[in-house]
Amino acid sequence: MATGSKAKTQAPAGPARPLWLVYLVSWLVPGGGHLWLGRRQKGLTFLIALPAMFVIGLALEGRLFPFELSDPLVALAAMANVGSGLPYLIARMLGLGAGVPVAVTYEYGNAFVITAGLLNALVIIDAHDVALGRK
Amino acid sequence: MAVFATFVAVVGGVLLRDRPAEQARAGATILASLLGAAFAIGWLLYFFPL
Numbered sequence: 001m002a003t004g005s006k007a008k009t010q011a012p013a014g015p016a017r018p019l020w021l022v023y024l025v026s027w028l029v030p031g032g033g034h035l036w037l038g039r040r041q042k043g044l045t046f047l048i049a050l051p052a053m054f055v056i057g058l059a060l061e062g063r064l065f066p067f068e069l070s071d072p073l074v075a076l077a078a079m080a081n082v083g084s085g086l087p088y089l090i091a092r093m094l095g096l097g098a099g100v101p102v103a104v105t106y107e108y109g110n111a112f113v114i115t116a117g118l119l120n121a122l123v124i125i126d127a128h129d130v131a132l133g134r135k
Numbered sequence: 136m137a138v139f140a141t142f143v144a145v146v147g148g149v150l151l152r153d154r155p156a157e158q159a160r161a162g163a164t165i166l167a168s169l170l171g172a173a174f175a176i177g178w179l180l181y182f183f184p185l
Contacts, residue, residue: 041149041155042149042150045145045146045149046146046149049142049145049146050146052142053142056138108139111139112139112142115139115142115143119143119146122146122150123146123150126150135153
């Protein structure tokens with residue numbers, strides 16, 4: 001009997017996943033948490049889009065900001081950068097993200113890199129909801 | 136700006152909805168809103184010197 005309610009895609013039943021591990025995987029690999037929880041389409045979208053945003057930001061001469069607590073806005077930008085997870089860690093290890101402030105695209109690059117990290121934070125929250133069965 | 140808006144729209148649409156068709160519609164709405172706001176603000180600021 002049709003009820004008119006939206007059919008929700010359910011994650012396949014599986015062993016209980018520790019929430020902290022879902023958070024860690026979601027942070028490290030953008031979309032990884034969703035892939036692990038069985039949401040392949042969402043996970044693949046995030047896996048492609050968020051690292052792409054991060055890489056484009058670096059290519060546009062954006063900067064990976066340091067944790068300078070004396071400058072709160074820089075510290076906030078640094079926190080946002082870290083939100084990207086593994087792309088951020090790899091970029092740091094390779095010495096990327098020095099930024100070129102005089103470049104025309106510098107601020108655009110910063111916008112891409114910072115937003116990629118912030119969007120991954122939203123993705124982690126969404127993975128939390130999926131893990132708890134709310135979505 | 137358009138590339139940035141596209142990325143945000145794609146991620147936003149996928150986050151907000153579960154079905155691909157609904158995700159596409161939500162993403163298109165977000166994209167149109169971002170681009171529309173950018174153009175509107177750009178024109179608004181055009182009339183202010185410097």
